[in-house]
Amino acid sequence: MAPLPETPYRDRKRYAWLLSLLVPATVLIGPGLMLASGDARALWLPVIFFYGVAPLLDWLLGEDLSNPPESAVPTLDADRYYRRITYAVVPVLWGAFIFSAWFVATHQLPWHGLLAMVLTTGSVGGFSINLGHELGHKNTKLERWLAKLILAPTAYGHFFIEHNRGHHRDVATPLDPASSRMGESIYHFVWREMPGAFKRAWKLETDRLQRAQLPLWSLHNEVLQPALITLLLWSTLIGWLGLGLLPFLLVASFWANFQLTSANYIEHYGLLRQERAPGKYEICQPHHSWNSNHIFSNWALFHLQRHSDHHAHPLRRYQSLRHFDNLPRLPSGYFGMFTVAYIPALWRHVMNERLLSVVGRDASRINLDPRQRAALIRRYGLQDTPQPKESQLG
Numbered sequence: 001m002a003p004l005p006e007t008p009y010r011d012r013k014r015y016a017w018l019l020s021l022l023v024p025a026t027v028l029i030g031p032g033l034m035l036a037s038g039d040a041r042a043l044w045l046p047v048i049f050f051y052g053v054a055p056l057l058d059w060l061l062g063e064d065l066s067n068p069p070e071s072a073v074p075t076l077d078a079d080r081y082y083r084r085i086t087y088a089v090v091p092v093l094w095g096a097f098i099f100s101a102w103f104v105a106t107h108q109l110p111w112h113g114l115l116a117m118v119l120t121t122g123s124v125g126g127f128s129i130n131l132g133h134e135l136g137h138k139n140t141k142l143e144r145w146l147a148k149l150i151l152a153p154t155a156y157g158h159f160f161i162e163h164n165r166g167h168h169r170d171v172a173t174p175l176d177p178a179s180s181r182m183g184e185s186i187y188h189f190v191w192r193e194m195p196g197a198f199k200r201a202w203k204l205e206t207d208r209l210q211r212a213q214l215p216l217w218s219l220h221n222e223v224l225q226p227a228l229i230t231l232l233l234w235s236t237l238i239g240w241l242g243l244g245l246l247p248f249l250l251v252a253s254f255w256a257n258f259q260l261t262s263a264n265y266i267e268h269y270g271l272l273r274q275e276r277a278p279g280k281y282e283i284c285q286p287h288h289s290w291n292s293n294h295i296f297s298n299w300a301l302f303h304l305q306r307h308s309d310h311h312a313h314p315l316r317r318y319q320s321l322r323h324f325d326n327l328p329r330l331p332s333g334y335f336g337m338f339t340v341a342y343i344p345a346l347w348r349h350v351m352n353e354r355l356l357s358v359v360g361r362d363a364s365r366i367n368l369d370p371r372q373r374a375a376l377i378r379r380y381g382l383q384d385t386p387q388p389k390e391s392q393l394g
Contacts, residue, residue, distance in 0.1 A: 008072075013319075014081070017299060017302070021089055023300045024093055027096040027100055027121065030042050030046050040112065051335065054300070054335035058333040062295060063294055065323045067322040067323055068320055073316075076320050083143070090150050093127060094149075097124065100120070101241060101248065104248050105242060105244065118252045121252040123256070125255070125259070128151065129151060129156060129260045131302070133159075133304065147160055148226040152229035153230070158226075159201070161205050162198070165204045173281050176268075180268060182369060183368060184372075189261065193261050205223045237249065259338070262334075262341055263304070263334060266330065268289055268290065268367075271290070272366055273285075284311050289328070290328045292334065293305070297333030306322065361383060362383050363376075
C-alpha cells in the first residue's frame with residue numbers, strides 16, 4: 001500500500017500578522033475621540049491599551065508552542081506575503097509619527113494630554129525599532145534600506161549597525177552594553193546601554209570604513225545615512241509646525257528608544273555565555289535568551305519574543321521562528337514585562353528566583369552586576385565557583 005501524501009503545511013497565524021499594521025494605528029484613536037468629545041482624557045486610551053489591555057490579552061490567549069515543520073521553512077521564507085506586511089508597516093509608522101507631531105503642534109492640550117501623546121508616540125516609535133530589527137537582519141538591499149528608513153523618525157538609526165554587528169556578537173557577556181545584569185535596575189541599565197550602543201556602532205562603522213579605505217564623514221557611513229534622514233524629517237516638521245515642536249520630538253523619541261532599552265533589559269537579564277579563553281565566549285545558544293510564546297504580543301511584534309531562536313539563527317524570518325522546550329521563559333509577553341521592569345522591586349521578585357532556577361544558583365553562570373556581586377552571592381546563597389577556561393575543558 002502506497003504511503004499517504006504528506007499534508008501541506010498551513011500557517012494558522014498567516015493573517016494574524018496583519019495585527020502589526022493595526023496596533024500602531026491606535027495612535028489615531030485618542031486624538032479622534034478627543035476631537036469628537038472634547039475630552040483630552042481620551043488621549044490615554046492607547047496608553048491603557050499598550051500597558052493594560054495588551055498584557056491582559058496575552059494572559060487570556062495564553063501561549064502558542066507550535067512550530068512550522070523544517071520542511072516547510074523554505075516555502076515560508078520564500079512567500080512574499082510575509083515580506084509585504086513588513087513593507088506595508090513602514091508608511092503606517094511614518095504616518096503615525098507625523099500625525100502625532102501635527103496633532104501636538106496644532107491643538108491646545110493639557111499637560112496630561114501632552115504626556116499621553118508622548119507615551120503613545122513613543123510606543124509607536126518602539127514598533128518602528130522592532131520593525132527595523134526584523135528588516136535589518138535580512139540580506140536584501142531593499143529590506144536593509146527600509147530598516148534605516150524606519151529607524152530614522154526617532155533618531156536611532158545607529159541601531160542598524162550596533163545590533164547586527166555588535167549585540168549579536170557580544171550578547172549575554174559582560175562586554176555587551178545591551179545585555180542586562182542580575183541586580184541591575186532598568187534605570188541603571190539605560191545609562192550603560194544607550195551611550196554604549198552608540199559608541200559601539202560608531203566604532204564598528206569606523207573600523208569597517210577604514211578596512212574598505214572609505215572616508216568616515218561620507219554617505220558610505222551607515223550611521224550617518226539614517227541620521228541624515230532624521231535631520232531631513234525633523235527639519236521639515238519644525239519648518240512646517242514651528243520650533244516649539246522640538247521638545248516633543250526629543251521626549252517622544254527618547255521614550256521610543258527607551259522601549260528598545262526595555263526589550264534589551266528583559267531579553268537577556270542575568271544570562272551568561274561561558275568564557276572559553278580571555279575575551280572568547282561560547283557560541284550563542286537558545287538558552288542565552290529569555291523566551292516568550294504569548295500569542296497577542298508575538299503577533300504584534302513579528303515574533304520578537306521568540307528571541308532564543310532569533311539569536312541562535314539571526315537570519316531566520318519572523319514567520320519561521322521556533323519555540324524550544326526547556327528554555328528560560330518569561331511569565332508574560334513584552335507588554336506586561338515592560339511594566340514589571342519599570343518597578344525594580346517587582347522585577348526582582350518576579351525574575352531573580354526564575355533566573356536562579358535556570359542557572360542552578362551557580363554564580364559563574366550569571367551575568368552579575370559587578371557592583372553588587374558579593375552582596376548578591378550572599379543574599380541568594382550562590383555557589384561562587386570559578387568559570388572553567390579552555391585549558392580546563394580539554
